[in-house]
Amino acid sequence: MRFWLLLTIFWVAGMAGPSWAWAQAQYILSGTVRAGSTSEILPGATVAVPALGLGATADEQGAYSLRLPEGRHQVVVSFIGYDAQTLVLNLTRNQRQSFRLSSAGNQLGEVVVEGRGTLQQKLQTAQMSVDRLTAKEAKLLPALFGEVDILKTLQLKPGVQNGGEGTSGLFVRGGSADQNLVLVDDALVYNPSHLFGLFSVFNPDAVQAVDLYKGGFPAQYGGRLSSVVDVKMRPGNAEKLGISGGIGLISSRLTVEGPIKKSKGAFLVSGRRTYFDVFTRQINKLNEGQDDYNPIPDYYFYDFNAKANYKLGSKDELFLSGYLGNDEFGFNSQNGFDFSFNWGNAVGSLRWNHVFNPRLFLNTTASVTHYKYQIRNQLDQFAFNLSSDIRDLTLRSDLDYLPNDRHALKFGVTATHHRFGTGSLQAGSADGRLALGSDISYPGAEAALYASDTYKPTEKWQLEYGLRVSGFQSGSDQYGGLEPRAAVRYSLTPTVSLKGSYALMYQYVHLVTNSGASLPTDIWYPSRKSVKPQRSQQVATGISWLLGDGRYLITNEVYYKWAQRQIDFKDGAQLFVNPDLDSEFLFGKGWAYGNEVYLEKKQGRTTGWIGYTLAWTKRRFPPQRGTTGINNGNTFYPTYDRRHNLTAVVLHSLSERVQLTGSFVFSSGQATTLPLGRFVFQDLYGERASAVPIYPQRNTYRLAPYNRLDLGVVWKMRPNRWFPESDLTFSIYNAYNRRNPYFVYFDQVKDEQTDEVVSFRARQVSLFPVIPSVTYNFKF
The missing domain is CATH 2.170.130.10 (TonB-dependent receptor, plug domain)
Structure with missing residues (x-):
């Protein structure tokens, strides 16, 4: 409480204290920054007045606001990948001025991407990680x-x-x-x-x-x-109609965009579909009727995106976004067994942006989310259906207020209504003699209120601090908490900054899964009864250093995170269609800490980044609920714990038409549990022997280290009357054919003469060998 009291005093003092304002009158210059050819908003673009050493960064909606003294000013607007724009303004009142930047790729000759402004922005902000x-x-x-x-x-x-x-x-x-x-x-x-x-x-x-x-x-x-x-989805081209797409080995894409009304509104629709099923169906059809043929399962996925925006006036704009995607898996055997499995998302949002004045902005968003999966089985006359879903209706409103050059205030409220369908079962016979079913669902309501301030008392110091109040209700169970946030940046020199941050988070919905990876059949479950919200705190500190005349940025961050009420399950837990699912949970603690080093280059013909992480992740679930906990209550490493992780990405413009790319990944092996031995027992008559594995503590082994090199070439083809822009993208996944471990199993080794099992041999299964591919992309 002392910490937040001091911050509150500091905030009030800063708001009321003497201003940096010049003696002459000051006015607000505001507007948006967009791409000239497509009208895409450019969040992160920089609007600066170099003579005064002042600047502002466009927010996620492309909006900026800058307080300037009265008079003539040279304003420079820049963004990575776009030509900088310079404009001289005579400021005599509050003024809105929007900018449209041209893509650097439209210029003739060698393309040089200037990224210095972006790296400088990352250096100067208090936001880290x-x-x-x-x-x-x-x-x-x-x-x-x-x-x-x-x-x-x-x-x-x-x-x-x-x-x-x-x-x-x-x-x-x-x-x-x-x-x-x-x-x-x-x-x-x-x-x-x-x-x-x-x-x-x-x-x-x-x-x-x-x-x-x-x-x-x-x-x-x-x-x-x-x-x-x-x-953030693309808003579409408000100036002219455009069509683009791509044809690849496993899927094709098509995007259409254009103006609803020129310079006032635009639309974009984009679709993608795989065609595994086109080939498998033909193969199955050719082999239909063969007794020894096992049909190949049918699989494909598709997704569809749409977005529209329209300016209602100089102060109001509407954005409508939508996404629909689905995966379809089916298997129809020749003996009467049919199996199908589908899952997918449907998402939509409507956002209204309103500008009250150059210092006050409002964004209000209504959104809907629906995720579902369904499994259908049929064997002769008996059918079995299992499904689960979650539906959300959300309303949120965010208010940005810029009282002066030192403060940027943000306030907001959000409310969500959940419906958790944790399991629906329908089974029966075709003649109706047997029918049974079960449908388990829970309601949930989640809400939050927040306030934050970005405060810049001097050129060397910048503070970001705020407080979020959140709550959740499911039936008669209610939970809530305070979530303080804070970040600070101190500039040692114009090229070196020290940073630190703290965040406390609550999570009120939980993924019910019995595997280390997220699967479509996982169930989302609310905080209720004994299942309390998960909670974590994270502190981080680091240094950012701009090198090579602003061409390179190196950051080093150290973090420590501790979490309470982490969730896992009892051995043999019943997860599906269980009306008392919360009794299957176990609760524990978690820790994660590490060091991240990152070198980034965004300027010149060769760009990219190198990152290295040294990290530890731990979990502990003590004895509880009549069990010995997990791992007998001892601390263990989860499967996704990696000690070392190194990545390198390089993009090199060989010429105006040829781009070379490459990425390399190395990480420590995945933690796993393997038997350290086996013991043999026989039945009462000594005739039948079985080998039973002996397991050590959880995840005490590591699979072999993972490493992979990917290479690619982007060849821009010469334009013609039909395709002004097109390219061929060649890529090689796993270029040196590293057989990385996917999982390990044990095979029996038998005596050639007696056919008795004498030992067991570990076998490694790898998923992807070297995979070349080519994609044709076009735009007109």
């Missing part, structure tokens, strides 16, 4: 089967672990898969994966950029413990 990735960057990197994946690219950032070979799951700073808050245009996505986690649901053609918060979370975010993945 944040990575920003654009879809343009992700599309240049080599990918599995040529399928560009935003989430897999985030796995190349320090502090982020993958859930296994080829998967898109994120395990951030020791957190589990369900502890990531994934948002698409402020709407929540519960399962961001296709194909059992091999690909994410984010079509790169519809995505503009994604921000990953690993710590020091701003007060407007809550509900998860480990990270925030904030995805």
Whole structure:
């Protein structure tokens, strides 16, 4: 309480104290920054007046606000990948001035991307533990089967672990898969994966950029413990109609965008579909009727994105976003057994932006989220259906207030109504003689109120502090708590900054899973009865250093996170269609700590980054509920604990038309549990012997280290009358054919003469060998 009392006094004193204002009158220059050709908003763009040493950064809506003295000023607007724009303004009143930047790729000759402003911005902000990735960057990197994946690219950032070979799951700073808050245009996505986690649901053609918060979370975010993945969709081209797409080995994409009304509104629709099923159905059809033929399962996924925006006037703008995606898996045998499995997300949001004046902005968003899965089985005349889902209705409002150059205040409120369908079972015979069913669901209501301030008392100091008050109710069970947030930056020199942050988080919904990876059949369960909210605290400190005349930024961050009420399950827990599911839970504590080093370069013909993480993740579940806990109550490492993780990404412009790309990954082996021996017992007559494995404590073994090199070439083809822009992207996944471990099993070794089992041999299963791919991308 003393800490927050001091911060409150500091805040009030700063608001009331003497201003930096010049003697002459001051006015507010505000507006938005967009891409000139597509009208995409450019969050993170810099609007600066170099002569005065003043500047502002466009927020996630592309809006900026800057207080300037009366008179003539030279304003410079810049953003990575776009040509800087300079404008001379004579400021005599509050004025709105919007900017449209041209893509640097439109210029002739050698393309040199200037990223100095972006790195300088990361140095000067108090926010730490944040990575920003654009879809343009992700599309240049080599990918599995040529399928560009935003989430897999985030796995190349320090502090982020993958859930296994080829998967898109994120395990951030020791957190589990369900502890990531994934948002698409402020709407929540519960399962961001296709194909059992091999690909994410984010079509790169519809995505503009994604921000990953690993710590020091701003007060407007809550509900998860480990990270925030904030995805922003492209708004569409408000100037002209455009069509783009791509044809790959396993999927094709098509995007159409254009103006609703020129310069006032735009739309974008984008679709993607795989075609595994096209080939498997033909193979099955050719082999139909063969007695010894086992049909190949039918599988495909699709997703559809849409977005529209329209300016109602100079102060109001509407944004409508939607996403629909589904995975379909089916198997029809020739003996009467049919099996189908489908899962998917439906997400929509409507946002209203209103500008009261150059210092006060309002964003109000209504969103809906629905995630479901369904399993259907049929054997002759008997059918069996199992399903689960979760539905959310959310309303949130955020208010930004800029009283002066030293303060940027943010206030907001959010409320969500949940419906958790934890299990629905329907089974019966075709003649109706046998019919049974069960449907278990729970309501939930979640709400939060927050306030924060970004305070800059001097050029050397910047503070970000705030408080979030959150609560949750399910039936008669109520929970809540205070979530303080704080971050500080101190500039030792113009090129060196020291930073620190603290965040306390609550999580009121939990993923019910009995595996180390997130699967479609996992169930979301609310805080109720004995299942209290998860809670974590994280502190981090670091140094940021700008080198090489602003071309390189190196950061070193040390973090420590401790969590309470972590969740796991009893051995043999019944997870599906269980009306007393909360009795199956076990509760424990967790710790995660480590050091992350990151070197980034965004200027010149060669760009990229290198990241290294040294980290520990631990869990402990003591004896409880009539059990010995987990691992007999001893501390253990979860499967996603990795001691060392090294990533390197290089992008090199060989010429105007050829881009070379590469990425390298090395990480310590996955923690796993393997038997250390076996004992043999016989039946009463001494005729039948069985070998029973003896297991040590949980996850005491490590699989072999994981390492992989991916290579790629992007070749821009010469334009023609039909395709002004097109390219061929060649990529090689796992270029040196490293057989990385996926899992280990034990095979029996038998005596050749007696056919008796004499020993057991460990066998490693690998998933992906070297995989070349090619994708054709076009735009007109």
